[in-house]
Amino acid sequence: MKPIIAITAGDSNGVGYEIILKSLNDPHISEICRPIVYGNAHIARQYAKTLNEEFHNIQWNIIESPKQAKDGRLNLITCYGDDTPVNMGVPTPEAGKAALSSLQRATGDLQQGLVDAIVTAPINKDTIQCDKFHFSGHTEYLTHIFGQGEDSLMMMLSDRMRVALVCNHTPIAKVAETITEERILSKLAVLNATLKTDFSCRKPRIAVLALNPHAGDNGLIGEEETNIIRPAIAKANEQGIWAFGPYSADGFFGAGQYNHFDAVLAMYHDQGLAPFKALDMSGVNFTAGLRVVRTSPDHGTAYGLAGKNEADATSMLHAIYAAIDILRERQANEQLEAGKLIWEPKVEKREYHVEKFVPKD
Secondary structure (H helix, E strand, C coil): CCCEEEECCCCCCCCCCHHHHHHHCCCCHHHHCCHHHHHHHHHHHHHCCCCCCHCCCHHHHEEHHHHHHHCCCCCEECCCCCCCCCCCCCCCHHHHHHHHHHHHHHHHHHCCCCCCCEECCCCCCCCCCCCCCCCHHHHHHHHHHCCCCCCCEEEEECCCEEEEEECCCCCCHHHHHHHCCHHHHHHHHHHHHHHHHHHHHCCCCEEECCCCHHCCCCCCCCCHHHHHHHHHHHHHHCCEEEEEECCHHHHHHHCCHHHHEEEEEEECHHHHHHHHHCCCCEEEEEEECCCCEEEECCCCCCCCCCCCCCCCHHHHHHHHHHHHHHHHHHHHHHHHHHEEEEEEEEECCCCCEEEEEEEEE
């Protein structure tokens, strides 16, 4: 059976509807999944009119439950009213409220098992704030709902690399105090597990970045590497996690060392995401460590592009594909553990070994 993918519309004044429409226009999507958009058809049609003529007469299959979704149709669950004001390219409280309504309905259906995964369009982290949402982003909100007390991991995916973060949306002034041995070790454990379960890396190799320039220069520039990061790596090695470093971030990315690892653990947001996005702006944001699958494009609301038919939907398309791929990997691992599959090693272009699942004879 095709997986049912919930797609939240995100901020109704950003590029969310545009990149969703462009992604679902790919005929291959309906062949491999049953997508459901959580938003508003009236607003979606307003955005459709800003696109090429092929989108102007788009027809939605309006449903009340994922159980009513149909193959090959543009399924949509209404999450807010037609009277929601649309100000393309302008952040407003109403757009934030719409984004939250979409997210709440989709996560509710995910909790009930009515959908198999969720793909979230960009939100404005400021306008969405309210009594029901006091988080710094999707990752933190979904971890609160689905984490069950366990740690999660913000992880960026592309064909070039995988980058995970110790600190997600932490202000720079507070990063150093947030970096602890226990936190790094916890993130390494989650990263190691997701590489095995979700990406078929049986013996993952993980590069750990330093916090300070030049990896601290033996304490001359900082002592976090000596007192915190190296001990965390050593403990991870004792637990069977193949972690290496700490590496000075500039030289690591500049020399292309990421090509020799299955993933990179960066200490803070821009340390990992700046080089990641410089190499590929069509990557995917994946929330690792949760029992559910959530992906999103690796960009924001892009208000400057909203309503101009200039938004690139590649990242959203990749996010949908990634969610389906991860669901399949998890299913394969469950079958492997149940003894229904065996694995055979193969060599990928990155110079490390991964495994391919094949059915038993």
